[in-house]
Amino acid sequence: MTVSSVSRALSTSSVATSFAPYASSLGVSTSKLTKSLLASIVTLILMGEGVSFAYAAQPDAAKLAAGVEQKVIDWRRDLHQHPELSNREFRTSKIIEKHLKSLGLEVQTGIAHTGVVAILKGGKLKGGKLGPLIALRADMDALPVTEVVDLPFASKATDTYRGQTVGVMHACGHDTHVAMLMGVAENLVKVKDSLAGDVMFIFQPAEEGAPDGEEGGAELMLKQGLFAKRKPDQVFGMHVTSSMPSGMIGVRSGPAMASEDSFTIKVKGRQTHGSRPWNGVDPIVAAAQIITNVQTIVSRQVDITKAPAVVSFGAVNGGIRSNIIPDEVELIGTIRTFDQPMRADIKVRLAEIAELSAKTLGATATTEIHQGYPVVVNNPELVANMRPALASVVGDKMLIEPGLITGAEDFSFYALESPGMFFFLGVTPKGTDPETAASNHSPAFYVDESALKIGVEAMTKVALTTLKAQ
Numbered sequence: 056m057t058v059s060s061v062s063r064a065l066s067t068s069s070v071a072t073s074f075a076p077y078a079s080s081l082g083v084s085t086s087k088l089t090k091s092l093l094a095s096i097v098t099l100i101l102m103g104e105g106v107s108f109a110y111a112a113q114p115d116a117a118k119l120a121a122g123v124e125q126k127v128i129d130w131r132r133d134l135h136q137h138p139e140l141s142n143r144e145f146r147t148s149k150i151i152e153k154h155l156k157s158l159g160l161e162v163q164t165g166i167a168h169t170g171v172v173a174i175l176k177g178g179k180l181k182g183g184k185l186g187p188l189i190a191l192r193a194d195m196d197a198l199p200v201t202e203v204v205d206l207p208f209a210s211k212a213t214d215t216y217r218g219q220t221v222g223v224m225h226a227c228g229h230d231t232h233v234a235m236l237m238g239v240a241e242n243l244v245k246v247k248d249s250l251a252g253d254v255m256f257i258f259q260p261a262e263e264g265a266p267d268g269e270e271g272g273a274e275l276m277l278k279q280g281l282f283a284k285r286k287p288d289q290v291f292g293m294h295v296t297s298s299m300p301s302g303m304i305g306v307r308s309g310p311a312m313a314s315e316d317s318f319t320i321k322v323k324g325r326q327t328h329g330s331r332p333w334n335g336v337d338p339i340v341a342a343a344q345i346i347t348n349v350q351t352i353v354s355r356q357v358d359i360t361k362a363p364a365v366v367s368f369g370a371v372n373g374g375i376r377s378n379i380i381p382d383e384v385e386l387i388g389t390i391r392t393f394d395q396p397m398r399a400d401i402k403v404r405l406a407e408i409a410e411l412s413a414k415t416l417g418a419t420a421t422t423e424i425h426q427g428y429p430v431v432v433n434n435p436e437l438v439a440n441m442r443p444a445l446a447s448v449v450g451d452k453m454l455i456e457p458g459l460i461t462g463a464e465d466f467s468f469y470a471l472e473s474p475g476m477f478f479f480l481g482v483t484p485k486g487t488d489p490e491t492a493a494s495n496h497s498p499a500f501y502v503d504e505s506a507l508k509i510g511v512e513a514m515t516k517v518a519l520t521t522l523k524a525q
């Protein structure tokens with residue numbers, strides 16, 4: 056029997072009303088007595104049903120979130136002022152480790168370079184049977200962006216990126232993700248006796264992509280055995296966004312964020328004098344044909360009623376002066392899809408078009424695909440189950456289903472392993488239009504900190520709902 060059916064049965068039965076006269080004669084309010092009576096009955100029934108821990112009333116996520124709000128803001132400001140690039144999150148990692156250890160959790164560090172993972176053991180089921188395990192993930196890295204926001208805790212940090220000295224800024228808001236998950240961990244430790252299962256806290260480096268020549272992020276964490284011992288039954292992630300007003304939550308069922316793969320096409324011709332093109336093979340004209348023909352992949356070849364797709368060129372490099380036809384031209388670009396078969400299909404078509412277009416002009420083209428992140432697919436059943444929990448935090452009007460996002464997220468790797476849900480938290484302050492607010496990755500990206508309490512409450516609520524005693 057579930058808790059909800061117990062409460063439902065009791066609240067409509069005569070138990071409550073039949074005690075009313077006794078309660079009033081004792082000077083105790085009926086509702087108070089009814090509540091405590093119900094709680095003890097629920098506890099007794101649950102103990103008989105196989106849950107070995109005493110089930111307290113469901114903890115109040117709003118109260119818990121309010122209790123850690125100031126700490127979360129303080130942590131976030133400190134992290135914001137000391138941002139670190141992907142795979143270089145050393146200081147951040149230490150702060151997380153210290154906090155999680157202070158909560159008495161088992162902590163593992165150094166996974167995927169600077170990742171930190173902790174397990175919170177909740178209540179066990181009768182006979183020592185493990186309850187479900189859920190994973191909550193926050194990413195830790197900052198970006199090579201120079202902050203222009205005028206804040207007392209604005210970042211002045213610099214680092215070296217691709218051989219250049221760059222400013223470093225939490226321009227994607229991962230500082231808030233770390234701070235909020237530290238707050239959620241503290242809350243869940245406080246109420247661990249109410250959890251019918253365990254929680255894995257994943258603090259993940261390098262979501263924005265590992266430096267050239269390095270591995271990193273979710274893929275490396277999994278490769279290093281993050282889920283090898285025990286695969287979570289569900290995995291959750293949250294991301295702040297400028298495109299929604301502060302405190303709004305957005306979650307989409309099914310495909311939510313695009314797959315991302317980049318490509319390099321090398322077009323080889325034969326160098327010659329610009330005045331005598333017939334003596335060589337012109338890779339510039341071949342590259343132009345390739346660029347034009349590739350446009351037909353999305354416009355003519357894939358079924359756009361099934362899912363949209365994007366193929367964009369980002370750079371065309373070749374040649375040195377006006378009267379030399381060069382030997383080679385290099386094209387680079389990106390592919391975004393929302394469907395795994397379409398993702399594979401576009402890669403094949405791209406390489407074929409490049410090769411055959413070049414061939415018609417006597418040139419050759421070789422295509423190299425650099426595998427990026429898969430599509431973020433939110434498990435529809437999980438989203439349907441979590442929606443009421445999220446609505447209870449922000450209200451129906453502030454819970455939306457956003458459109459598809461052509462940006463990518465390596466949360467997708469976790470969601471390929473276990474049913475996953477990735478949701479968004481608006482952070483654009485009142486009075487600023489989210490449509491025109493400086494977006495994530497902008498040097499002017501700004502977070503309204505009052506949203507952080509809502510983020511903590513939402514994630515706490517998701518955990519409490521998923522690990523509610525049955």
Ligand SMILES: [Zn+2]
Nearest residue numbers: 227263495496
């Ligand atoms: Zn980002």
Ligand SMILES: [Zn+2]
Nearest residue numbers: 227229262294
């Ligand atoms: Zn991000």
